[in-house]
Amino acid sequence: MTVREPTEPTGVGSRPRPATLTDVARVAGVAPSTVSRAFTRPGRVNAATREHVLRMAAELGYRPNPVARALESGRTSTLGLVVSDITNPHFFALVRGAERQASTAGFTLLLGDTQQSPQTERTVVDRIHASVDGLILAASRLPPAELRAYAATKPLVLINRQAQDVTSVVTDHVDGPRQIVEHLHSLGHRALVFLSGPRESWSGAQRWAVIRDTAKSLGIAATRLGPFPPSMAGGPAAADAAIGTPATAVIAHNDLLAIGALRRFSDRGFTVPGDISVVGFDDIFGADFCAPPLTTLTGPLDEAGRKAVEILVTQPEVTVRAPRFSLPSHLKIRESTGPARPRRS
C-alpha cells in the first residue's frame, strides 16, 4: 500500500474525511498521545493543555473513532443482545430495559434476532461476538455446552434461561406457575391443559414441570398439549386441541398463544371465562386490552434486561463465577379466568 495523502482531495459527491486524532494533534501543536489523554485520562495532562486540545478538537468537529479505539483497547462499549424473535412483544420490555440501562452507561446495543432457530442463533452470536464487550442471550435455544463455551470466551448473561457455569437472570419460574394453578384450583377447576411452546424452550419446560407438580399435589388433572408455535398463529390449533379435552381451563405457553386461543374459542362459540378459563405468560402489550383481558403471569422483563446490562457494564468479571439472579413475578388476574362450569356438550 502506498502512502496515503493525509488530506486526500475529496472527490465530487464523496463524503468528507472526518477529522482524526492526528489532525487534532497537528492543529493543536501537540503529540497524538496528548490528545488521546486529553480525552480519556483528564488528570494525566495539564488543565490548560487539555482545554486547548479540546477546543481545537471541537473546532475540527473531531469525534473519537470507536472502532480504532476498540482495536487497541479491546473495549468496544458495545453489548450484544440477542432475542429469539424481535416480533414477539414479550421482548419489547426486555429490549427497552436493556437499551435504557446501556445508554445510561454510555454503551450501545447490538441487536440480533435468531428467528427462533438455534442455528441462526449460533450464526448471530458468532458474528457479533468479537464486536462486543459482553453478550446477553434472551431465551436462548442453544444447548448448555455451547452456552458454556461462549461464556468461557466472553462475559455472557442469559435471560430466562439457565445453564451450568453461566450467569443468568430469570424471572421467577416456580412461584409463578404454582400461583396460576392454585388460582385455577381455587376457582373450582379440576382439569387443566397446558398448551406448550417450542420443545427447546427452557422456560416452557420449567413451567410445565411446576404446573404438573402443583396440580398433582392439589389432586387435579393437568395434561400437556402441543408443541404449538408460540405466536398468535398457533392459537387456533391450540384452542381446538384444548376443546377436545375435558379441561375447563387452559394455560398457554405465552400470551401470544393465549390471545390466539382466545379468539379461536370465541369463533367457535365458547365463551371465556364462562366455558373455559385462559391464562398466559408474560403480560405482553395487548394482554390488558384483548377480549377478554387476559389473566397472565407478569415478570419484570425490563428489570431483567436492565440487570443483565448492569452486570456486564459494571462487573463483567463476576460472570466467571456464574451467579444466578431471579426476579419475582406475580399473577395478574384479569377477566379471562372465572369459576369453573361444567363443559357444554
Added chain:
Amino acid sequence: MTVREPTEPTGVGSRPRPATLTDVARVAGVAPSTVSRAFTRPGRVNAATREHVLRMAAELGYRPNPVARALESGRTSTLGLVVSDITNPHFFALVRGAERQASTAGFTLLLGDTQQSPQTERTVVDRIHASVDGLILAASRLPPAELRAYAATKPLVLINRQAQDVTSVVTDHVDGPRQIVEHLHSLGHRALVFLSGPRESWSGAQRWAVIRDTAKSLGIAATRLGPFPPSMAGGPAAADAAIGTPATAVIAHNDLLAIGALRRFSDRGFTVPGDISVVGFDDIFGADFCAPPLTTLTGPLDEAGRKAVEILVTQPEVTVRAPRFSLPSHLKIRESTGPARPRRS
C-alpha cells in the same frame, strides 16, 4: 508499550486469547496476507492453499475480528437503526424488516432509542455514527439542517420523514389520510376531530394537512386537538377532549392513542362505533384484537425497514442523490368505525 508476548499466559479465571489471523498464518506456514485473502478474496489464492488455510483456521477456531477489519477497510458491516421509542409497537415491524434484511446481507444492526427526545437522538447518532456503514433514522425529530449534515457525512436514510437532500422512504401519507376522511364521510360523519401527536412529528403534520384539506373539499368540519402523548396513556385526555366537541368521529395520531381513547370512551359510557367512530394509524400489533378491533391505516413498515436496509447495503452511493421512496398504505376497515349517529346529550 513493550513488546507483547505473542502467547501471553492466560491468568487464572481470565478468558483465553482468541486466535488471530497471524496465528493462522504461522500455523499454516503462509503470510498473513494470504490468510486474509483466503477469507475475503477466494479467487485471489490458489485453491489448494486456500483449502489448507481454511482448515488450519477452523482448527484454531479462528474468527476474523470485525473490529480490526473495520479499521483498515473502513467497512463495518453494521447499520445503525434509531427509532424514537422501541416500546412503541409501531416500530416492531420496522425493526423486524430491517433486521431480517440486514442479516440476510450479512449485516448487523446497531439499535438506538431516542426516547422521543431530539437531544437524545443527537447523542445516539453521534455515538454510533463512526461504527456503522449507514444510518437509518425512523421518524426522526431532528431539524432538516442537522439531518442534512449527517447525510453529508454518511449514507443516511430516513423512514417516515422527509428532508431536503436526504434519502427517505415513507409509507404513503397523502392517499391514506384522504381515504380515512372519505371513509368517514361516506358513513355520514360531518364533523371530525384529529387527536394530534407530538408537535415535532413530521408525519403527524402531514396527516393533519391532508385531513384538513380533504375535509374542506368534502365540505365537512375537521378540527385538531392536542398535542397528546402518542401512547396509550395519552388516550384518556384525548378521548375526553373529543367528547367535548360535536364530532362524531375521531382520527388519532396513531393506534396507541386510538386504543387508549377507545378504552376511555368505553369507560365513560360511549359506545364505539355506536356513539363515536375511531380510526388510527399504523395497524400495530393489537389493533386487530382490541375492543372493538380498530379501523386503521396500515402501512408496510416492515417493507420500509427492508427497503432502507437494502439501499444502504446494495447502493449506499445513491444516498447522495437523495431519492425519495414512497410505499403504498391502505385503510384497514374493522369495527371501530360505523355510521354516524347524532350525539347523545
Added chain:
DNA sequence: TCGAGGGCGGCAAGCGTTTGCCAGATTTTG
C-alpha cells in the same frame, strides 16, 4: 545549592486486518 520527586508531554510500538505493489513461477500466445 543540589538532589529527589512529581508533573507533563512525546516517542513509538502495537491492536488485527486489508491491500497496493512487487516478483518468481507458470501458462499462454504469436
Added chain:
DNA sequence: CAAAATCTGGCAAACGCTTGCCGCCCTCGA
C-alpha cells in the same frame, strides 16, 4: 521458442487510537 500475460504469494504500510516508558523541567526540602 521467446515474449507476454496470468497466477500466486509475500512484503510492508497503513487504519486511528491507546499506552508503557522515557526524559525534560520545575518545585521542594535539606
